[in-house]
Amino acid sequence: MTDLGRLALNRHAERLLAAWDGADRPGATIGLVRDGALVAHASAGMASLELGVPIGPATRFRIASVSKQFTCAAILMLAEAEQLRPRDPVQEHLPELPDFGVAITLDHLMRNSSGLRDMLELMRCGGADLAMPCGPEALLAAVRRQATLNFAPGERFLYCNTGFMLLGRVVERVTGEPFGRFLDRRIFGPLGMSRTRHTPATTEVVPGLATGYLPRGRGFVRAQHGFPLGGEGGLVSCVEDLALWDQALATGRVIGRGVAESLMAQAPFENGMMNAYARGLEVATYRGLRTVDHGGLWPGFRTAFLRVPDRAITVIAIANHGGVDAHLLAHRMLDAAIEGLPGVHPVPAMPPRDALEPLLGRWIEADRATTVEFSLDAEGQPQAIQHGVPFALVPADHGRLAARRGSFVFVVTPPAAGEDLLSVETSAGYLSQFRRAPERAELPRELAGRWRCAELDTVWTFVPEEPGLAVLVQGPVATAGPWPVTPIAPDAIRIATPGTLALGWLDGRLVRDAGGAATGLVVSGARALDLRFEPEADRP
Numbered sequence: 001m002t003d004l005g006r007l008a009l010n011r012h013a014e015r016l017l018a019a020w021d022g023a024d025r026p027g028a029t030i031g032l033v034r035d036g037a038l039v040a041h042a043s044a045g046m047a048s049l050e051l052g053v054p055i056g057p058a059t060r061f062r063i064a065s066v067s068k069q070f071t072c073a074a075i076l077m078l079a080e081a082e083q084l085r086p087r088d089p090v091q092e093h094l095p096e097l098p099d100f101g102v103a104i105t106l107d108h109l110m111r112n113s114s115g116l117r118d119m120l121e122l123m124r125c126g127g128a129d130l131a132m133p134c135g136p137e138a139l140l141a142a143v144r145r146q147a148t149l150n151f152a153p154g155e156r157f158l159y160c161n162t163g164f165m166l167l168g169r170v171v172e173r174v175t176g177e178p179f180g181r182f183l184d185r186r187i188f189g190p191l192g193m194s195r196t197r198h199t200p201a202t203t204e205v206v207p208g209l210a211t212g213y214l215p216r217g218r219g220f221v222r223a224q225h226g227f228p229l230g231g232e233g234g235l236v237s238c239v240e241d242l243a244l245w246d247q248a249l250a251t252g253r254v255i256g257r258g259v260a261e262s263l264m265a266q267a268p269f270e271n272g273m274m275n276a277y278a279r280g281l282e283v284a285t286y287r288g289l290r291t292v293d294h295g296g297l298w299p300g301f302r303t304a305f306l307r308v309p310d311r312a313i314t315v316i317a318i319a320n321h322g323g324v325d326a327h328l329l330a331h332r333m334l335d336a337a338i339e340g341l342p343g344v345h346p347v348p349a350m351p352p353r354d355a356l357e358p359l360l361g362r363w364i365e366a367d368r369a370t371t372v373e374f375s376l377d378a379e380g381q382p383q384a385i386q387h388g389v390p391f392a393l394v395p396a397d398h399g400r401l402a403a404r405r406g407s408f409v410f411v412v413t414p415p416a417a418g419e420d421l422l423s424v425e426t427s428a429g430y431l432s433q434f435r436r437a438p439e440r441a442e443l444p445r446e447l448a449g450r451w452r453c454a455e456l457d458t459v460w461t462f463v464p465e466e467p468g469l470a471v472l473v474q475g476p477v478a479t480a481g482p483w484p485v486t487p488i489a490p491d492a493i494r495i496a497t498p499g500t501l502a503l504g505w506l507d508g509r510l511v512r513d514a515g516g517a518a519t520g521l522v523v524s525g526a527r528a529l530d531l532r533f534e535p536e537a538d539r540p
Contacts, residue, residue: 122455180234282294300321328392358419365424
């Protein structure tokens with residue numbers, strides 16, 4: 001690449017970051033690697049508003065789930081040394097885990113196909129938000145209380161932090177040393193990634209670490225996070241160090257070509273369809289190019305690590321501003337790097353607005369009473385919200401729309417005008433049927449009182465609160481509430497769950513016996529499905 005080409009890419013990065021340039025706001029940094037060289041690197045905004053420290057090349061950030069590929073690399077390096085096998089049942093290394101009656105392998109964990117419920121979701125259902133102090137044993141206890149799975153291992157994909165936390169513990173159990181020490185000794189040190197480290201405690205002092213902020217009104221507040229961090233998301237790093245890691249993935253340096261290739265190798269589900277999630281990395285297609293990427297989200301931090309291996313291009317975008325869409329930022333930088341290259345497809349056109357209108361509004365799926373809401377954002381682009389998490393929709397094939405966020409399969413065909421049935425495709429080709437939710441519904445009168453979930457060790461008490469009911473939560477490590485309850489359809493409710501990252505929600509449905517009596521309440525979040533609450537004997 002010529003010097004002028006580098007200049008153009010750096011100026012494009014600066015334009016992308018211009019909205020966060022200033023001493024009164026947190027910001028972001030972007031790096032672009034091409035043919036093994038860091039050809040563009042720009043930053044904007046402040047690493048610390050309190051201290052007046054700007055973001056610079058040496059600034060470290062919490063990269064959250066971008067850590068998962070390093071956890072998988074550690075497992076694969078141990079496999080090459082014949083200290084374990086990816087097909088090992090996880091209980092072989094962690095016998096304290098429950099027996100679900102089916103084999104959950106280390107490879108299931110690495111591919112997000114284990115069926116285990118997500119530990120962060122379990123904690124949230126028990127009233128513990130990410131901002132609350134929590135010990136690692138509390139997270140493990142939440143996993144050990146589980147008696148059922150989201151689905152059979154290998155059947156489908158569902159993002160699960162639990163699996164990567166357990167993988168980090170497996171590394172420690174097999175090697176006899178702390179997870180972070182293994183990573184530093186075998187990966188970070190040899191690669192020269194001197195600004196990358198594992199930080200189990202969020203209270204640990206890390207030199208050069210940016211503070212995470214969340215937008216609040218016209219200003220910002222410091223993001224609170226009290227949960228411990230393991231193999232699922234415990235690394236701090238920077239653009240330069242992740243560029244060194246990109247080189248290792250491209251060349252096999254230090255980790256070996258076998259490990260690098262295994263990280264990106266896909267495997268099919270039980271039904272033969274291919275899992276887009278490899279091992280700590282997602283394989284996708286963007287504008288006709290094969291991409292290998294992963295995102296990271298933690299209170300106040302957002303990361304995107306986006307590779308196009310066949311073109312030797314990688315984009316790294318990291319923010320300490322909770323309102324920055326790092327995934328979009330990385331793809332906009334990639335657009336500049338690939339524009340005009342042979343084989344690159346144009347950006348697909350969005351369907352016209354009149355074709356989107358029949359999609360807008362609230363829809364409900366019958367089996368789990370899962371809800372999804374579609375709307376248009378301020379720029380007229382379609383978006384969906386599930387469990388309180390908004391995500392942009394982009395054009396896909398055959399007039400369909402797909403989720404733009406990574407590691408998440410959601411493809412919808414907009415209905416024709418007047419249709420009240422909607423099909424949504426998720427992982428492994430599964431189709432869920434949604435119907436338009438009624439405009440009005442009433443809360444089931446049987447909800448009032450106490451309900452207990454054994455797998456959460458939690459009691460929910462539904463109490464009167466204008467205009468209807470709210471939930472008081474008594475969990476194993478926290479109490480919470482009142483959480484507002486909204487009727488969605490007959491016997492279907494939504495429970496709002498205020499949190500550090502977003503105002504989320506859980507979907508619930510009453511279960512009735514043949515005589516119509518309410519015998520249970522089944523609740524699902526995004527990553528923990530079909531948690532059953534039983535009515536307690538002292539209910540009114």
